[in-house]
Amino acid sequence: MERRVELELDGLKSALIRMGSAVEDVFRLAIQSVLERNVELAKKVIDADSPINSFELEIDNMILDLLALQQPVASDLRFIIAAQKINNDLERIGDHAVNIAESAIALVKLSETGSLPEIPRMAERTRTMLKEALDSFIQLNAPMARSVLKNDDVIDDLNREVARKVIGVVKGNALSLESGLEFIRISRNLERVADLTTNISEEVLFHTEARVVKHHAEERKDTHHEDYDET
Numbered sequence: 647m648e649r650r651v652e653l654e655l656d657g658l659k660s661a662l663i664r665m666g667s668a669v670e671d672v673f674r675l676a677i678q679s680v681l682e683r684n685v686e687l688a689k690k691v692i693d694a695d696s697p698i699n700s701f702e703l704e705i706d707n708m709i710l711d712l713l714a715l716q717q718p719v720a721s722d723l724r725f726i727i728a729a730q731k732i733n734n735d736l737e738r739i740g741d742h743a744v745n746i747a748e749s750a751i752a753l754v755k756l757s758e759t760g761s762l763p764e765i766p767r768m769a770e771r772t773r774t775m776l777k778e779a780l781d782s783f784i785q786l787n788a789p790m791a792r793s794v795l796k797n798d799d800v801i802d803d804l805n806r807e808v809a810r811k812v813i814g815v816v817k818g819n820a821l822s823l824e825s826g827l828e829f830i831r832i833s834r835n836l837e838r839v840a841d842l843t844t845n846i847s848e849e850v851l852f853h854t855e856a857r858v859v860k861h862h863a864e865e866r867k868d869t870h871h872e873d874y875d876e877t
Contacts (some may be wrong), residue, residue, distance in 0.1 A: 651716050658708050658729055662736075666780040669736045669743070671778060672698070673839065674861035676743040677769040680748040680832060683759065691747035697742060706730070724856060728849035732783065735842045735849075739746040739776070742835040742842075749828045749835075758825040762811050763789045765829060768804045768836045771797060776839065779846040788854045791847035808833035 672694045679688035710732050712718065718726060775797050777862055782790040812826040821829075 651712075651718060651722065654708070654716065655718075655722060655725065657707070657775065658712065658726070661701075661708060661818060662729055662732060663780075663784055665698070665705060665736050666842050668694070668698060669740050670780060671775055673738055673743045673875055674773060675744075676746040677773060679747050680753070681761070681766060681769070681845050682736045682743055683750065683754050685751055685754050688747035688750040688869065691743050698740040702756060706811055707734045709733070713773070719754055721856075724853050728853040731849050732846050735845045739839050739842050740799060741832070745835045749832045750829050753825060755770050756822065756825050758822070758827070758828070760821060760825075762815075763827055764804050764808045765832060765836075768801060770806070770845070771804070772801060772836050775801075775843040779843040779850070781852045782847060786792060786850065786854050788851055791850040791854075795844055796848040798844045801837055805833050805837040 663837055672691050675687050676691045678684065679691060714728055775794050778790055779794045781787065782794065810832055812821065812830055815821040816823055816826045848858075
């Protein structure tokens with residue numbers, strides 16, 4: 647029985663790794679479609695949405711079977727709970743990739759060739775966060791998971807900067823209102839992907855350290871200790 651559980655857990659992890667790889671690929675293509683104004687790449691992202699949704703359901707069924715037919719011990723149960731949440735986060739990242747691809751198509755239709763420097767910076771930082779979050783899951787690497795959390799504020803700041811920049815360039819007639827709104831939409835979706843990669847990293851920490859870690863909780867704790875000389 648124990649060997650059967652191990653095999654099913656290994657199968658679950660392998661399925662999540664495959665889904666993570668698929669989502670990472672479509673997110674990369676979505677970013678590329680925006681930066682290159684490439685409609686064909688954008689369509690590939692949109693076409694990949696249905697297979698990713700099916701993958702999510704397949705993994706959900708694997709998790710339900712594990713819970714219904716096996717009796718996982720505490721450490722295995724933590725992994726299963728983390729896997730269920732990561733599965734959902736990955737599917738949602740796929741949805742945001744589709745949103746970004748749709749904005750790429752809209753920008754092409756608007757004949758918008760300009761961009762904002764914050765967009766590629768956000769895209770690259772978010773892509774790196776996603777890769778590191780997935781690697782931390784594969785390797786069960788808690789320090790790597792923590793490093794992902796530290797990048798989320800940078801993305802939040804860039805998201806706010808995009809909104810401010812769009813207002814300025816639209817007022818200066820350097821960008822149409824429609825194009826400006828698409829850049830804000832892209833920025834917002836990148837910010838949401840960063841949030842979801844943060845969720846994945848938190849689940850890795852939950853699995854490896856057997857405790858719930860919410861974003862910034864440790865930073866607030868560290869600051870509190872510093873203020874009261876408790877480090």
